Amino acid sequence: MASRQSRDGHSDAEPVLSEEAWNERDLRAYQVIGKSLLERIRSGEFRASGKLPTERDLAEIYGVGRAVIRDALVMLEVKGAVQSRQGSGIYIMPQAYAQGVNVDPSDGFAGAELAVAQLNPQHLIDAHQWLDCQIARITAARHTEDDMAAMEKALQGLINTSADEEYEPRNHHFHRQIAQATHNFEFVFMSEQAWQRRQQSPAMRNLSVLLYGDRFRSLVFADHQRTLDFLHRGDGDGAFYSMWHHYENLKTALTLAESLPAIQG
Incomplete structure (x- = not known):
């Protein structure tokens, strides 16, 4: 996953993933990306548009396949942080800015992955x-x-x-x-x-x-x-x-x- 200039204006000078997120080695790729997206949402990066970049753009930003991005977005949707609307975009929900919405690495399969599978x-x-x-x-x-x-x-x-x-x-x-x-x-x-x-x-x-x-x-x-x-x-x-x-x-x-x-x- 390399830092690069994205279409949403994310600066190449800033790391896409925080050092804390990268240090959580027990997280799967989609969990790492989900954690990163929550951090970026709370920083106010996307507040002006109220939406995340497209799946294609996020895959380019994070240097992963779209399937990984899709899993990260589904996880965030299950947690109430975003809502995907076909043909319109990935909208950020108001509760995403609250600290109560987290991607907990201790969830493991019984938490985040099972929630994704359920919904x-x-x-x-x-x-x-x-x-x-x-x-x-x-x-x-x-x-x-x-x-x-x-x-x-x-x-x-x-x-x-x-x-x-x-x-x-x-x-x-x-x-x-x-x-x-x-x-x-x-x-x-x-x-x-x-x-x-x-x-x-x-x-x-x-x-x-x-x-x-x-x-x-x-x-x-x-x-x-x-x-x-x-x-x-x-x-x-x-x-x-x-x-x-x-x-x-x-x-x-x-x-x-x-x-x-x-x-x-």
Whole structure:
């Protein structure tokens, strides 16, 4: 990481990273950069614009790849220091100037890295995809007639949803019924944990509203019905790949959802 003149006017005469940040050798690259950015924010360097330089510019300033910068920004966003707005920039939140927002090197994997993993919507979808597909495959071999009736009832309730605020709870209920039909509490527990993480993400709340809308609603219902058909036949591979296809459709919707203003709450 070399000091250089940046497009935001950062002087080559000043080190990009403070000596304190550089001495924290136990920090990963993105944590070091996140700590540096917080120091620069608090120094007032970006106060005039209220925004950070672009990912591309930050990667050039710090001499690292954009993936490292992106992880640093996600970490800062999780901590409430910045907010990324697609097509607009990386905005500095008022609380970023408070000393209570820190990148603590003692956090380790259980802190900063886990927080990033919890709230990165693409990571959430990838993890949930693998989990739900395996659950569907197991359910195909283990469900009872009562389980099948409960899954079909849950899907019908989702189809009959009349308000967007009802969509996510009913969608969650449908997936819960599939998990419960494995007759393995650990799968149910892991599924519930994944749903709790989804509910923490503004991007995922945007996704829920988008899925209720005209563009994706019928597609989601068709995906779910196809999965139930495979489950009813006891076809584990078919259920797996049907669920996989459903999550690929969610990834397409998520790309659109991330371009929408964040839903507060």
